[in-house]
Amino acid sequence: MYNDNPPQRKPWSLPFQAEPEEVSALRRLMRLHLGLWGLQDVIEAAQLCVTELVSNVVTHVGPGTPATLAVSMSGPHLRIEVHDSDTRALPTLMEVACDSEGGRGMALVEATAVRWGVELHADRKVTWCELATESALPWSVDEGPRLRGAEGLLDLYTTERTARVTAVGAHRLSVACAEETAIEIISDLLHWFHAHGRDADEVLERAQVHFETEAGAAV
Known part of the structure; x- marks a missing residue:
């Protein structure tokens, strides 16, 4: 027996150190959470965005930077945020050559997300993107x-x-x-x-x- 109500999707956040080896762990955690949220359709896109947003902090702010990954729902969209304390190093969308090995991060986010942006606060900046989600799959009444x-x-x-x-x-x-x-x-x-x-x-x-x-x- 099933109902059409989606599972509860409580916002969650996770502090981490911006290191290259942290990316795979954050990707796995994203897959697990989105699986429980019934959002299998955006898992790969969300993992890509997490990879690029975190890698951007590692590259342009510096390895070891204290950061936070925050995930929530914004209406029908999945919102992914990466917080860090450097308000000077702002992500930019650059044009890169086809054979270029770098500079593609935010271009990939731009191509994957329905929108993205940067919010500046007194003590931090928030780089965010939002992904469109499909209707939730039927879930068992008795979990x-x-x-x-x-x-x-x-x-x-x-x-x-x-x-x-x-x-x-x-x-x-x-x-x-x-x-x-x-x-x-x-x-x-x-x-x-x-x-x-x-x-x-x-x-x-x-x-x-x-x-x-x-x-x-x-x-």
Whole structure:
């Protein structure tokens, strides 16, 4: 049984350090949140915009700059913001040659978003863009505690990353406790995939391949 009401889409934000290695983590978090919001149609576009907006801070403001990613709905549009403290280094839309290796960032955002801009405040600037979204897909009336658990996991993930940015040496779970918690997290996420018509076994296989690839690269 389904209804036509979209899932709750609460605005969220995440402080981070503007480093190249942060981009992939922010892209993954964006995919997870938009999946829970039922906005699969804009995931790739949103990831591209996050990549370019964050890379713009790294390149033109400087690596290690404290910044914040903020995501919300603006009517039917998905709004993505990147906040940083430098009000002088403003993003610009440049014309670049076809064989140029740089300078394409804001041109890609311009081509992908319905609109974008920069807001200047006393202590920061906000570079933002908005993406058009399609109608939400039907959602199950009874999402159940496990599906709510997956949403809670994302909130915890965001909180944990925020703590890592603002403090070092946070308390860590014991190995045994962490293992049990991880199993519950994986189980909740598999329930979420199943509820949205995905094959849980296929998801596990893809995750295993992804893990082995990253592990091999690390070695």
